[in-house]
Amino acid sequence: xxxxxxxxxxxxxxxxxxxxxxxxxxxxxxxxxxxxxxxxxxxxxxxxxxxxxxxxxxxxxxxxxxxxxxxxxxxxxxxxxxxxxxxxxxxxxxxxxxxxxxxxxxxxxxxxxxxxxxxxxxxxxxxxxxxxxxxxxxxxxxxxxxxxxxxxxxxxxxxxxxxxxxxxxxxxxxxxxxxxxxxxxxxxxxxxxxxxxxxxxxxxxxxxxxxxxxxxxxxxxxxxxxxxxxxxxx
Amino acid sequence: xxxxxxxxxxxxxxxxxxxxxxxxxxxxxxxxxxxxxxxxxxxxxxxxxxxxxxxxxxxxxxxxxxxxxxxxxxxxxxxxxxxxxx
Numbered sequence: 604x605x606x607x608x609x610x611x612x613x614x615x616x617x618x619x620x621x622x623x624x625x626x627x628x629x630x631x632x633x634x635x636x637x638x639x640x641x642x643x644x645x646x647x648x649x650x651x652x653x654x655x656x657x658x659x660x661x662x663x664x665x666x667x668x669x670x671x672x673x674x675x676x677x678x679x680x681x682x683x684x685x686x687x688x689x690x691x692x693x694x695x696x697x698x699x700x701x702x703x704x705x706x707x708x709x710x711x712x713x714x715x716x717x718x719x720x721x722x723x724x725x726x727x728x729x730x731x732x733x734x735x736x737x738x739x740x741x742x743x744x745x746x747x748x749x750x751x752x753x754x755x756x757x758x759x760x761x762x763x764x765x766x767x768x769x770x771x772x773x774x775x776x777x778x779x780x781x782x783x784x785x786x787x788x789x790x791x792x793x794x795x796x797x798x799x800x801x802x803x804x805x806x807x808x809x810x811x812x813x814x815x816x817x818x819x820x821x822x823x824x825x826x827x828x829x830x831x832x833x834x835x836x837x
Numbered sequence: 838x839x840x841x842x843x844x845x846x847x848x849x850x851x852x853x854x855x856x857x858x859x860x861x862x863x864x865x866x867x868x869x870x871x872x873x874x875x876x877x878x879x880x881x882x883x884x885x886x887x888x889x890x891x892x893x894x895x896x897x898x899x900x901x902x903x904x905x906x907x908x909x910x911x912x913x914x915x916x917x918x919x920x921x922x923x
Binding site: 662663666670698699704705706708709710711712713751753754755779 | 847851852854855857858903904906908909
């Protein structure tokens with residue numbers, strides 16, 4: 604969608620806000636910098652909560668960010684259908700804010716992981732995955748210490764039954780996430796959270812390795828182009 | 838000044854990698870008495886004046902809404918600290 608404006612929220616301790624803004628720009632939209640203390644969303648068409656360590660990740664990952672002034676607006680807008688993407692710390696914030704079920708806990712092997720990660724696309728009916736192919740494997744960077752997705756059995760069954768598991772880890776589970784879940788959506792499909800980082804796989808030469816093509820991967824860009832299509836159809 | 842303690846523990850069924858790492862370290866100190874370790878959090882909330890029932894209720898609300906995440910944690914204690922006994 605030409606002229607789409609996508610907000611990227613910077614919390615104290617956000618790290619990947621500039622990368623998310625760049626991904627938005629490369630996808631063809633205008634990135635709008637939002638600040639954690641903002642009390643309005645400046646009329647943006649979608650919001651990205653980027654990775655990092657909001658408020659130092661004190662208390663729990665994402666727990667303090669949930670109470671940031673801007674999050675009151677994000678929660679209210681998400682409930683009326685605004686597309687929201689939470690990446691890594693952003694995923695943790697979405698869970699703490701109850702926009703997505705479950706929680707993220709420390710990796711089962713106690714180590715910080717940083718690597719290129721294969722993901723199986725298991726839902727293309729969300730605002731952020733419509734430009735992906737159902738069942739395809741994409742590769743984007745993963746970097747986290749607390750990326751283990753947990754929820755009770757009923758919640759996991761419901762997520763699977765409603766087709767709300769969006770990405771699953773492929774070729775090994777990097778953090779002990781239950782049922783290899785890497786990303787999920789809300790019931791409406793406008794809110795998506797995932798631990799791996801699509802915004803780091805958007806520029807040839809600066810993305811994950813591909814066979815015979817070092818750093819060539821740009822699979823992540825399609826999450827950001829997907830939302831532009833969903834804004835047209837909204 | 839009064840003080841209220843809130844104790845939060847990971848739910849029993851939730852993996853506690855921190856506790857497991859600590860449990861594995863203890864035998865290296867010759868402390869091989871313990872079958873397991875779970876690591877939780879202790880918060881100390883201080884208030885001006887005496888701890889009242891109302892303040893304890895507020896601390897319970899803080900414990901349930903912010904200091905713990907009910908998906909992964911249980912609030913296992915909310916109580917006043919006896920400063921004189923410290």
